[in-house]
Amino acid sequence: MKRNGGRLLVDSLVGLGATKSFGIPGESYLAVLDALHDTVGELDYVLCRNEGGASFMAAAYGKLTGTPGICFVTRGPGATNASIGVHTAMQDSAPMLLFVGQVGTDMKGREAFQEIDCKAVFGTIAKWAVEIDDVDRIPEILSRAWTQATTGRPGPVVVALPEDMLTSLSEKEPLAGPIEVTEPAPTTKTMSRIRGMLAGAERPLIVIGGCNWRAGSTAAIQTFAEASDIPVAAIFRYQDQFDNNSPVFVGDMGVGMTAKMREMATNADVILAINNRFGEMSTDGYTLFDVPQPTQNVIHVHGSDLEIGKVYRPVLGVHAGPNVFAEELGALEPVKGDWAAWRAEARAAYEQGFDPPDLPSPVDMAKVCAFLRDKLPEDFVLTNGAGNFAVWPGKFFKYGPKARLLGPQSGAMGYGVPAAIAAKLACPERTVICFAGDGDFQMNSTELATALQHDAQPIILLLNNGIYGTIRAHQERNYPERVSCTTMTRNPDFVAFGKAYGFHAERVETTADFTAAFERALASKTGALLELIIAPEALTPLKTLSEMRADALKEKCMKSR
Secondary structure (H helix, E strand, O other): OOEEHHHHHHHHHHHHOOOEEEEOOOHHHHHHHHHHOOOOOOOEEEEOOOHHHHHHHHHHHHHHHOOOEEEEEOOOHHHHHHHHHHHHHHHHOOOEEEEEEEOOOOOOOOOOOOOOOHHHHHOOOOOEEEEOOOHHHHHHHHHHHHHHHHOOOOOEEEEEEEHHHHHOEEOOOOOOOOOOOOOOOOOHHHHHHHHHHHHOOOOEEEEEOOOOOOOOHHHHHHHHHHHHOOOEEEEOOOHHHOOOOOOOEEEEEOOOOOHHHHHHHHHOOEEEEEOOOOOOHHHOOOOOOOOOOOOOEEEEEEOOOOOOOOOOOOOEEEEOOHHHHHHHHHOOOOOOOOOHHHHHHHHHHHHHOOOOOOOOOOOOHHHHHHHHHHHOOOOOEEEEOOOHHHHHHHHOOOOOOOOEEEOOOOOOOOOHHHHHHHHHHHOOOOOEEEEEEHHHHHOOHHHHHHHHHOOOOOEEEEEEOOEOHHHHHHHHHHOOOOOOOOEOOOOOOHHHHHHHOOOEEEEEOOHHHHHHHHHHHHHOOOOEEEEEEOOOOOOOOOOOHHHHHHHHHHHHHHHHO
């Protein structure tokens, strides 16, 4: 049977098990769009409103499901718009495939209309970038792309599809399923050595993070940690990968790291790091550990050997997949040591973080989060973009074994709304809530049309304080009383905006109003947008904007003496 390249690609994706794709149509890949005409209900195309939103959806889908989030865009403007999702998927270690329609092979190198060199443009931000010039190689290269995206350290792969290649005919058979790649496993000798190092520690700490966890895998780590009374921390925006209700969970190492968490990381003598890449946010700007040789004895376990020793030289590097390693760790005899107080103090500090002082704001987000912690089902999904508002889903919820957090390690504004839509499409039965600032929301607010068209109903909590909060905080700390370019004086009527897209929408002006408003949002069949009125002063849970300014002025005065 002869198929054109578009049909061969789509049939192969169906064979690999893909069921959802996100994108913006383009004339450069009409053959693919034609093939997708026949896969509705099998491989659906979610029509988005901007390539940035589409790529965010694919990145979030990959992070949530563990299978590649698929995105289709056209060349030039489409590809460059979509680059933000590629960068986010890379920093999140999330599996993703971005397909880019490309100029015909007979036009390459002439700077044809919308032409870009995808391998050059994406080569530094994707795990792999490739162009398929021969229609017969579609199954071969797609198989490699899928495997690259899902194994080792997962990540995004960009595949350019020349227009004439997609219309060429091939007799090649489409792919009939992904290849099975077993995770690298630690040896018995290695596990024995790890147990010995933990048993000989005075202040052990386990740190976990990253993608590629199978459902229930971290339960084995929890079993070992609880039996050994060893504290467990998560890296930035991966606290959903471990049961936060466990007495050994002590919080996350990320933006807004608590003094106690910083103390734990710096004073630990043995750190078992599983599946994390030691990024800037989880190391407090690479200050928690000496580069390249930490004073702590670090055991670094990762499914990609390229991550081991990339920044820090471990005492022991273990090339092992997270799930296989977790299983082996859970089977070890627990260790005992004189560190009960070390773990208990850290857990107590974590628990205390859920009770901040009253905030000087019409809507007190600490009280909102306290209500939601009691109200939400155990399998809730929270999403957020970037901004100071992200402290609420990041620090004020406990993620049980069934709950998920989709927040970008890249700190990309505009991620939360597309991520919530992707989550609702992947898991329509789950309660999905997006936390968004007023600036963050407006970066992809038009994707509400995507939610409406494809019957996705997330609840969006829009925290409106009229400022770009994170940058304002930096300004107050570094240039006190010289605020510029961070105040938004012409925000739209968000309630009218939400209603225009068919969402239930209302304005919540006081904390007392939130409970009833949320109940109405939860009952809505169309999704909901709740605009929460937040005072700029209430920029963080523990320090007001005025206090930041006063502290900065005091420090400036001291330095000038």
